[in-house]
Amino acid sequence: MTVSDRLAFLQERTPLGLLPPATLAEIARCLQVITLPAHRAVVTAEQPPEGLYLLWQGKLETLETGVGGISFLPGAVLNLEALLLNQPVAQTVQTLTESTLWFVERDQFQRLVQDYPDILQTFTRQLVEAVRRLSFQFSYEQERQAILRPYLVTRASRGVVGRSRYADRLRGQLREAAADRQPVLIFGEPGLEKDNLAALVHYGSSQRRTPMVQVDCSQLQASGADLFGRAGGKPGLLAALGEGTLVLSNPGELDPDLREPVARLMQTGQYQPVSREGETVPMQVSNARIILISEQAVAALDNRVAHRIKVPPLRVRKADIDDWVNYYLALWCRRRRQARLTLAPEALRRLQAYDFPNNLRELQSLVERAASQRVSGDTITEELIWPNQGKKRLLRLNLLNRYPQLRRFLRSPWWPNRINYGLTLTLFAVVVGVLCLGPQARQHNAALTVFWAWWWPLILLGFPFVGRLWCSVCPFMIYGEVTQTLTQQWFPGLSKRWPRQAADRWGGWFMFGLFALILVWEEVWDLEDTAYLSACLLLLITAGAMIFSALFERRFWCRYLCPIGGMNGLFAKLSMTELRAQQGICSAECTTYQCYKGGPAKGEGQDTLGCPLYSHPAQLEDNRDCVLCMTCLKACPHRSVEFNLRPPGIELWTTHQPRSYEVALMFLLLGAVYLHRLPEIQTQWGIALPVDTLAGHSLVSMLLLTLPAGLPLALEGLYRLLRWRYPTLAARSFIRLAYGYLPLVWAANLAHYLRLGLLEGGRVLPVLGDTLGLTDVPWPFWIADPAVVAFLQGVTLLLGVILSLGLTGKLHRQAGLSRWGQQGCTLVYGISLWGLIVGY
Numbered sequence: 001m002t003v004s005d006r007l008a009f010l011q012e013r014t015p016l017g018l019l020p021p022a023t024l025a026e027i028a029r030c031l032q033v034i035t036l037p038a039h040r041a042v043v044t045a046e047q048p049p050e051g052l053y054l055l056w057q058g059k060l061e062t063l064e065t066g067v068g069g070i071s072f073l074p075g076a077v078l079n080l081e082a083l084l085l086n087q088p089v090a091q092t093v094q095t096l097t098e099s100t101l102w103f104v105e106r107d108q109f110q111r112l113v114q115d116y117p118d119i120l121q122t123f124t125r126q127l128v129e130a131v132r133r134l135s136f137q138f139s140y141e142q143e144r145q146a147i148l149r150p151y152l153v154t155r156a157s158r159g160v161v162g163r164s165r166y167a168d169r170l171r172g173q174l175r176e177a178a179a180d181r182q183p184v185l186i187f188g189e190p191g192l193e194k195d196n197l198a199a200l201v202h203y204g205s206s207q208r209r210t211p212m213v214q215v216d217c218s219q220l221q222a223s224g225a226d227l228f229g230r231a232g233g234k235p236g237l238l239a240a241l242g243e244g245t246l247v248l249s250n251p252g253e254l255d256p257d258l259r260e261p262v263a264r265l266m267q268t269g270q271y272q273p274v275s276r277e278g279e280t281v282p283m284q285v286s287n288a289r290i291i292l293i294s295e296q297a298v299a300a301l302d303n304r305v306a307h308r309i310k311v312p313p314l315r316v317r318k319a320d321i322d323d324w325v326n327y328y329l330a331l332w333c334r335r336r337r338q339a340r341l342t343l344a345p346e347a348l349r350r351l352q353a354y355d356f357p358n359n360l361r362e363l364q365s366l367v368e369r370a371a372s373q374r375v376s377g378d379t380i381t382e383e384l385i386w387p388n389q390g391k392k393r394l395l396r397l398n399l400l401n402r403y404p405q406l407r408r409f410l411r412s413p414w415w416p417n418r419i420n421y422g423l424t425l426t427l428f429a430v431v432v433g434v435l436c437l438g439p440q441a442r443q444h445n446a447a448l449t450v451f452w453a454w455w456w457p458l459i460l461l462g463f464p465f466v467g468r469l470w471c472s473v474c475p476f477m478i479y480g481e482v483t484q485t486l487t488q489q490w491f492p493g494l495s496k497r498w499p500r501q502a503a504d505r506w507g508g509w510f511m512f513g514l515f516a517l518i519l520v521w522e523e524v525w526d527l528e529d530t531a532y533l534s535a536c537l538l539l540l541i542t543a544g545a546m547i548f549s550a551l552f553e554r555r556f557w558c559r560y561l562c563p564i565g566g567m568n569g570l571f572a573k574l575s576m577t578e579l580r581a582q583q584g585i586c587s588a589e590c591t592t593y594q595c596y597k598g599g600p601a602k603g604e605g606q607d608t609l610g611c612p613l614y615s616h617p618a619q620l621e622d623n624r625d626c627v628l629c630m631t632c633l634k635a636c637p638h639r640s641v642e643f644n645l646r647p648p649g650i651e652l653w654t655t656h657q658p659r660s661y662e663v664a665l666m667f668l669l670l671g672a673v674y675l676h677r678l679p680e681i682q683t684q685w686g687i688a689l690p691v692d693t694l695a696g697h698s699l700v701s702m703l704l705l706t707l708p709a710g711l712p713l714a715l716e717g718l719y720r721l722l723r724w725r726y727p728t729l730a731a732r733s734f735i736r737l738a739y740g741y742l743p744l745v746w747a748a749n750l751a752h753y754l755r756l757g758l759l760e761g762g763r764v765l766p767v768l769g770d771t772l773g774l775t776d777v778p779w780p781f782w783i784a785d786p787a788v789v790a791f792l793q794g795v796t797l798l799l800g801v802i803l804s805l806g807l808t809g810k811l812h813r814q815a816g817l818s819r820w821g822q823q824g825c826t827l828v829y830g831i832s833l834w835g836l837i838v839g840y
Contacts, residue, residue, distance in 0.1 A: 003029055007028045010054075018122050018126065026112060031054070033056075034102075035100050036099055041094045042078065044092050049106060050079075052104040053078035054078075056102055058096075058101075059097050061096050084123055084124070148241065153199050158193075160174070161320065166312040174197060175204065181287075183289070184305060187293070187296055189359055194294075195249065210244040216250055217254045222255045245291060247291045248293070265290065313359055314360060314363060321352055325367050341374075341378050342378060346382040349382075351363070370384040373597070384619075397645040399577070407633075411606070419473055431538075432538055434531075434771060435532060438531060441529060445771055448528075457753040457756065458757075460571070463571040463572060474558075476538075476558075496553070497552070503556070511562065516705060522537075523675050541563070544561065545558070558627065573656070576645060577646065578620075578623055579617055581640045581641050590636075595611060595616065605634070606634040608631050612627070617640075618640070622651040653810040658736040667741075674705075684836065719821065722817070740807045740811050741822075742807070744829055751837050758784035758792070762783050797830060801826060805827075809823075
């Protein structure tokens, strides 16, 4: 290659083309040709430069530790800066392919610099300009970052979770919005993470490497200076953003003077910086993408967007709740380095039954609270899920605040432990002993009189006032707790965790079946007038409590299997009192959940073992799962627990969750009244029933127990037939509406036992004398007149009918065939029971 060819290459392909032709021609004459094989070092870092290298053919690359190097193509110059500044070589450069280089030795290059001063002047001037340019760019970038930093969104938190058709459609809409640079409107209810969806649009687009900022429109200056900048002053967000994405949240709160400029920006991409009054400022062009996020569509800006994305609320995409819960649990476990948690099916159903007014934000808070609240294991159960309770706070009066002495008593050792272990434990043993060893007829056995003529009427009278209070002093479970304590001492680790899934599914039906057998046994074997058989009944229930207390922790028998507990829980729904907790305090202040888990004393809270029924007072929806033992009241250090006065049975038409086995138990208890009135049925209805034999009597008893359910079921079948014939008829839930009969069932049982209480309860002292053999003592007694008894029974039945008619109306909400049919059934029951119990 001739010198002229080299000169042309130097002028056209290398940075040396800035030099004068004469200087460049002299350099061309000094060039030596060097050919190096691939992967051979050309220059070595931290070494003095050997001379000037120019790449003519081939490819070079720098060697960098841990990252890829910089490639050099023909025309690249090596060591120029090191030679001019007399510094070591900065980087090691090697050949990637076989390469041909031109080389000027160091001494020769230094002579050229001395002979031709324009070499040093040219490249020194170039270095100064480069430094000035870089300094300006650095200052501008610093200012730009200072403007953007408070609003930067660095990444999307997560993708769209879920597999429902709503989630799939949302993903598709986000992909469409990310495919172009047109304005986007994302709107929906609070708590739907719309800002994260905006980030998905940006980071899913081709401009993902540009910045994204989010600005709350309510925080913008009325002049718009922070958005548009000031003429001749500080630039605004749009100027600093460049081709990035601007997210405007709450555009409905824009200052009225800013709506038109923002609308123009979205439509034309132009804006005008803020200027002084009378000053004219030219329009500026912005290449930023605009995304609006709002709870509602904005009329003034609607026609300026190309993509409208309405985010579906969580209540319409409940199929995604399972995926969201698993996602939040995975995050929670990862933060705490814990094993993965799962959600029980019943807990998922409870979540899916809730509407989540605050959507994902509320779901995340609820899941994290449940995960923190669990006692042990890797499953979150139904009891740990307690959504917000809007209707639970209606028409309530906290008796603990109104009567501080009541709070002191319920938090004292007297309730219920001293009563249970100082009185009930011994008294129950005495009662059973008297039943077994004393006279067998009721008119001579005080224990039998107390059981049938006192306990039954009093407990039924107590349901509308104190709900399940009896269960807190129940002797069955006291012996169960003693057994549990001894078992834990003698056989540590024997008590198992509750099989919740199986218990929730089958426990109620076990309770129903056991109650049915007891009622048949009571009728056929005449337990009311046979002391030792009544003792056997009490011992049977006590044995169940002791066995299951030995096998399972806390009060498993009391919650799931006890027939008396099932009846108490059913009638407790009618109570005018309730135990609940202030959910806001529990979620905001409580971190230990001692009322549920138990734990040592903390602040005002006492040392307890936790709720015996594994119920949290803040998640209770009815009185079924609360025995008023007040463990939660004693354990709570935040005074969150309340004992409220409320409208009787209000939960049945507000927060109640219907259960099929409870409806079955309710009709069984109604059938028990007819069974107890079997002699009146035969007399008044003129029916001769085969009750002389054990088998016949048992069969008739079972028939009478199931008979009351026949009329409502027949009505339900007729209604479904009508709906099939007339599809416009509204659908209804038989299980939910059947609770309308509950006041009548309670009143019918109370009316039946009033006869025993008023006619025989007042003779307890003479009967006690007979039991003790003191027949000669003139014991006082009180007996109501039969007319008074009939009057009170009639009033009770009439009250039950009226309450059932009203509750049925509440549950149905609208008049129609279904409501009229159920109210007609109530009247039929009321009339028939009046004839059997009152008699006229």
